[in-house]
Amino acid sequence: xxxxxxxxxxxSRVRVVQxxxxxxxxxxxxxxxxxxxxxxxxxxxxxxxxxxADLTRNNxxxxxxxxxxxxxGGPVNLGSGACGPHYVYQADKLDGTAxxxxxxxxxxxxLVMFGYGNAGGNNPFIAYTVTGQGCPAxxxxxxxxxxxGDNGSGTTTTAGSAPTYPMNRLYDATNAKLNxxxxxxxxxxxxxxxxxxxxxxTCGYLYCI
Numbered sequence: 522x523x524x525x526x527x528x529x530x531x532x533s534r535v536r537v538v539q540x541x542x543x544x545x546x547x548x549x550x551x552x553x554x555x556x557x558x559x560x561x562x563x564x565x566x567x568x569x570x571x572x573x574a575d576l577t578r579n580n581x582x583x584x585x586x587x588x589x590x591x592x593x594g595g596p597v598n599l600g601s602g603a604c605g606p607h608y609v610y611q612a613d614k615l616d617g618t619a620x621x622x623x624x625x626x627x628x629x630x631x632l633v634m635f636g637y638g639n640a641g642g643n644n645p646f647i648a649y650t651v652t653g654q655g656c657p658a659x660x661x662x663x664x665x666x667x668x669x670g671d672n673g674s675g676t677t678t679t680a681g682s683a684p685t686y687p688m689n690r691l692y693d694a695t696n697a698k699l700n701x702x703x704x705x706x707x708x709x710x711x712x713x714x715x716x717x718x719x720x721x722x723t724c725g726y727l728y729c730i
Contacts, residue, residue, distance in 0.1 A: 549707050568641055569634035576630065585631040586624045587615050593662060594655035596692065596725045607648065607664040609655045625651045625661045683710060689729045696727075703729035 548555075576584050595608030612620045612628060620628075629637055629649045636644025648666035656662035683702035691698060691713065698713045705711060713727040 565634045565636075565641075569631075572630065572633045572640040575640075583627055583630060585628045586620065588620060588624075588628060589613055589615060590663075593657065595664075596694070597655060597664075607650075607652075607666050609652060609662050609664045611657060611660050611662050613660070619659065620661045622651055622661055625663050628663060686729055691727045691729070692725055693727050694725045698727055705729050 573584070590610040590612055593609050593611045597607055597609060612625045614620060630640075632638070632647055632649060633641040635647055636642045637647045637649060648664075650664050652662055652664045654662075654664070683704045685704045685706060687706075689705050693699070693713075699715065701713050703711060703713050711729060713729055715727060
């Protein structure tokens with residue numbers, strides 16, 4: 522949880538103005554657009570600040586508690602209804618004691634900046650849940666699907682043409698697409714590869730670069 526959301530918002534706005542819109546001359550706009558980033562970051566921090574302030578005034582029982590997260594598993598498949606690979610984190614209080622299931626569920630309110638829930642705009646790609654899968658006994662864990670498009674291809678315009686993947690990345694734990702043809706978001710024809718140091722292990726992900 523932000524200790525002082527308004528102060529963090531002011532700091533972030535200072536950082537945002539350092540993003541020079543003229544970067545578009547040098548950076549692929551499919552990868553990064555400075556103007557869009559400026560606006561989205563400012564709006565996202567504003568939503569988060571407003572949500573925390575509203576909960577503080579009207580529903581403090583829903584505030585995300587001070588906490589720490591420890592990665593304990595992932596990427597894992599949480600089964601039917603869970604979109605994409607999830608990463609599982611053990612959620613604890615700052616003193617190391619376990620969060621209750623309710624406190625863990627409240628951590629989702631810290632994701633409003635990224636579009637989670639009604640206050641954030643209902644971003645459909647954030648799949649946050651409290652889970653017991655892979656969680657140490659006596660502890661509470663949460664799982665997050667951090668990105669969109671990890672397990673599907675983009676739309677192709679020509680039948681039989683190589684697919685394009687969002688963010689040029691595909692979650693493929695079985696390596697079924699390793700070395701298969703693909704087209705980057707910048708239009709380059711290439712092949713799906715692994716970025717892991719020990720081939721053919723892919724750490725679950727393949728990249729089109």
